[in-house]
Amino acid sequence: MTRTFPLLAVLVGAAFGAPVSAQETVDTGDDSYNMVIVYGDDECPQSTVDQIVVCARKAESERYRIPERLRLSDSPENRPWADRVERFETVGSFGALSCSPTGAGGFTGCTQQLIDAAYADKAAGSDVRFGQLVEAARAERLSTIDAEAAAEQERVEMIEREYQQRLERERAGEGPAETAEELPQPEG
Numbered sequence: 001m002t003r004t005f006p007l008l009a010v011l012v013g014a015a016f017g018a019p020v021s022a023q024e025t026v027d028t029g030d031d032s033y034n035m036v037i038v039y040g041d042d043e044c045p046q047s048t049v050d051q052i053v054v055c056a057r058k059a060e061s062e063r064y065r066i067p068e069r070l071r072l073s074d075s076p077e078n079r080p081w082a083d084r085v086e087r088f089e090t091v092g093s094f095g096a097l098s099c100s101p102t103g104a105g106g107f108t109g110c111t112q113q114l115i116d117a118a119y120a121d122k123a124a125g126s127d128v129r130f131g132q133l134v135e136a137a138r139a140e141r142l143s144t145i146d147a148e149a150a151a152e153q154e155r156v157e158m159i160e161r162e163y164q165q166r167l168e169r170e171r172a173g174e175g176p177a178e179t180a181e182e183l184p185q186p187e188g
Contacts, residue, residue, distance in 0.1 A: 039063040 040060030099109035
């Protein structure tokens with residue numbers, strides 16, 4: 001028993017004392033290619049006959065950072081610890097940030113309550129309803145615009161056809177149709 005303990009300590013120390021890998025492998029589910037992320041000036045592993053290695057190189061400063069897809073997540077699990085602590089500090093209706101006359105610093109939350117109430121009023125105000133009405137009218141207008149545009153296009157094409165026919169008649173020598181009445185003469 002005494003001999004296995006030092007051996008176990010050496011194995012655990014070797015496991016945790018190993019240097020951090022200079023590359024990160026992306027699991028693709030296909031063994032014919034391997035996607036690897038390398039950092040800084042690290043070498044990309046060589047491709048073999050059975051496997052193609054594709055390397056993506058990132059800056060050395062990204063090596064120990066949280067991956068970007070996790071940094072920009074809105075998941076509740078990714079909220080900063082400071083925000084969680086602040087939520088616990090403001091629980092209850094007394095004390096700091098509570099807007100109550102009791103407790104130390106109870107007055108400090110009154111401004112925040114006024115700001116929250118103002119934003120709630122703004123969200124439910126008539127301006128918001130007016131914006132919704134404008135959006136509904138715009139959607140109704142856009143729903144008929146295609147039919148109106150098609151009718152206008154047809155009218156323009158008809159006028160162009162009549163103009164082209166008149167030009168062809170004039171070129172053929174027919175000339176414009178003679179009018180029965182004389183045009184008024186300018187007075188001089």
